[in-house]
Amino acid sequence: MLKRATLYLRRKYRRTILLLILLFVISFSLAIGLTVWNSIGAVTCGIRQELGTSFVMRVPSHVIYGTDSNYTEVVDENGQTKRQYTGFTLDEATVEQIMQQVEGLDTYNAEKSEYVHADDFSLLYGKFANAWENWNETGGDPAERIGWKILSEEAMLYGNTDSALYDKFRTGAFELVAGRHIAPEDRKKVLISEQLAEQNQLGLGDTITLSARAGMAGLPDTYALWGEAQEMEIVGIFHINGDQPAGALVSENDQTYNWLICDLETACYFQYVADLYWYTDRMIAPQYDNVTFFVDDPAQLDTVMDELETLDGLNILDYEVAVDDTMYRTTVDPLLSIRNLVAVVVAAVAAGCFVVLCIIFTMWVRSRRREVAIYLSLGFRKGKIIGQFVLEAAAVALAALILTAAVCGPVAGRIGNGLLSSAVEAAQPEEQQFSEDELWQAALAGETLYHYDSGTYAGPEQIDFTFGLVEVLILAALELLIITAAICKGGSFIFSMQPRQIMTTLS
Structure with a gap:
């Protein structure tokens, strides 16, 4: 043949x-x-393993701040009767329970945001600084002017377990251009934007001081210190991608260039201080804003969610849970x-x-x-x-x-x-x-x-x-x-x- x-x-x-x-x-x-x-x-x-799929959990804000049934009267250490929050929580213990009992989870990132005062550095110019500069001294209330001043020094602080898992970095909105990310073991570490670093001539290893002030809550004793000021070491500088309006028409704390990204413990400290001084009649347990859990395999997401619903002592229906596979899908x-x-x-x-x-x-x-x-x-x-x-x-x-x-x-x-x-x-x-x-x-x-x-x-x-x-x-x-x-x-x-x-x- x-x-x-x-x-x-x-x-x-x-x-x-x-x-x-x-x-x-x-x-x-x-x-x-x-x-x-x-x-x-x-x-x-490879992308499936690298980006994976995640879901986000949070406690609805009305449960913490607007539901009286979640509070019990207690007497604090000073003998004052206050209402203690006893409702369900999203804290370290809850996160550890989920990570240990639900199979298929890879890691997580807990987030907490708070307003902080920039003690020894200046924020990019915004509408509060503009209001302070253009305040009419002949017809305005001086207390109002000092209020504009402190608000022009107020920035947003975003605490993360691991800033590399923060959604802005994962999606490419933020890009680390110098230094390193915030790690779970970090304490008093911070990332700042290129613009903020340039304006204040700051670099890696330099420190900035953050604090909580009474005037940030609109109280009369404007610069009264709440708690202790925190000296933060700059360990990374990030670049912001996209269109970012700034200037006299945008609040300082709304300008992304003024955002500060720090370790989770520091952000939780400022939440504790704010709650302690602001709420005189109640005591609020520490809460994470939200926690993002990452799944090993996107194909197993439904299985993971089903398993989450059967955990003992955790009613998943109490929480807001949203699947987040945007990054995986768009890639x-x-x-x-x-x-x-x-x-x-x-x-x-x-x-x-x-x-x-x-x-x-x-x-x-x-x-x-x-x-x-x-x-x-x-x-x-x-x-x-x-x-x-x-x-x-x-x-x-x-x-x-x-x-x-x-x-x-x-x-x-x-x-x-x-x-x-x-x-x-x-x-x-x-x-x-x-x-x-x-x-x-x-x-x-x-x-x-x-x-x-x-x-x-x-x-x-x-x-x-x-x-x-x-x-x-x-x-x-x-x-x-x-x-x-x-x-x-x-x-x-x-x-x-x-x-x-x-x-x-x-x-």
């Missing part, structure tokens, strides 16, 4: 060359598709769109190849009807005749596959990364520009117009599209399957006709 196949290919070399060209085009098309498909699949699996979706496009193209190519090869091999086999009739007359098995034709085509396909392997890698890389660039660009949010009138109207309405580049693509900008052994074996098997099916269909008459019929009825 091998000798006859080789002899035929050599004698009909023109037909062999045409078949080689056709099979090369088919092999090349399928190889590009397989390479892009498998490479993106590998990257997607994977562009990749999946490429895979889906490639799948459609490969399916179309495979279907087209099958049709073309059926036509080619039908003409090929039928042009050899005399040869087939002679083989049958000599007693050759029909399967052996088909096998010879398959062997001939397979030999040409092997040569086409070798040529494909030599050129596929670089071409697949260009095509795949070109598709990736287009998909990533399409996934980026549109830039927003705000006019002064829009800022003014937003300021009057108490709204902010921030636009972060968050929830955007966070995967690789370039992918190594490799045509490896796995792709070669898959392609070889796929081509052999297509060739065999096409030849069997084109040579179906061999199984249904006798030699005399083949010679007399086929034109």
Whole structure:
């Protein structure tokens, strides 16, 4: 069989060359598709493990501050009767219970935010500083002016267990450009923005002092210190991506450039101090604003959520729980769109190849009807005749596959990364520009117009599209399957006709 196949290919070399060209085009098309498909699949699996999926838990604010049934009267250490919060909590003990009893959780990030006073550094200019500077001394209340002054020195402090897991960093809204992130074991550490560092000539290792002041709550003794001031070491500086309105129409504590990101313990301390001095009739247990739990495998998220509902001593319905797979989805979706496009193209190519090869091999086999009739007359098995034709085509396909392997890698890389660039660009949010009138109207309405580049693509900008052994074996098997099916269909008459019929009825 091998000798006859080789002899035929050599004698009909023109037909062999045409078949080689056709099979090369088919092999090349399928190889590009397989390479892009498998490479993106590998990257997607890596992203799934890196970004994962998370869910966020929080206690509704009305439960803590607006529900009397969650308070019990107690006598404090000074003999005063106060109301003690005894409702359900979201604290370290709750978090540890969830992490220990729910399988499939990888890690978590607890968050706590508080207002703080900038003792020894200045915030970027905002509407409170503008109000203080332009206060009318002849007609205004001096106490009001000093109130504007302290509010111009008030910033937002965001405590995190691990700032690398803070959603602004995970989504790319914030980007660490110097130093390191806040770690769970850190105490009195802080990250500041590039703009704040530049304005105050601050760098890594420098310290800033934060405190809580009575005037921040609108109380008369404006600069009275609540608790103790905290000296914070700057361990990192971050860059902010996106459109960030600032200036005289935006409050200082609303300007992202003035935000401070610190360790969780420091933020909780300022919450404790604020509650202690502000609430004279009640005592509030320490609470995290929210906790983000990260799941090992996004596919197991539903299982994890079901298990969470069955925990002893924890009624998940008491909490606000929201699934957060935005980052995973916005990163994977562009990749999946490429895979889906490639799948459609490969399916179309495979279907087209099958049709073309059926036509080619039908003409090929039928042009050899005399040869087939002679083989049958000599007693050759029909399967052996088909096998010879398959062997001939397979030999040409092997040569086409070798040529494909030599050129596929670089071409697949260009095509795949070109598709990736287009998909990533399409996934980026549109830039927003705000006019002064829009800022003014937003300021009057108490709204902010921030636009972060968050929830955007966070995967690789370039992918190594490799045509490896796995792709070669898959392609070889796929081509052999297509060739065999096409030849069997084109040579179906061999199984249904006798030699005399083949010679007399086929034109």
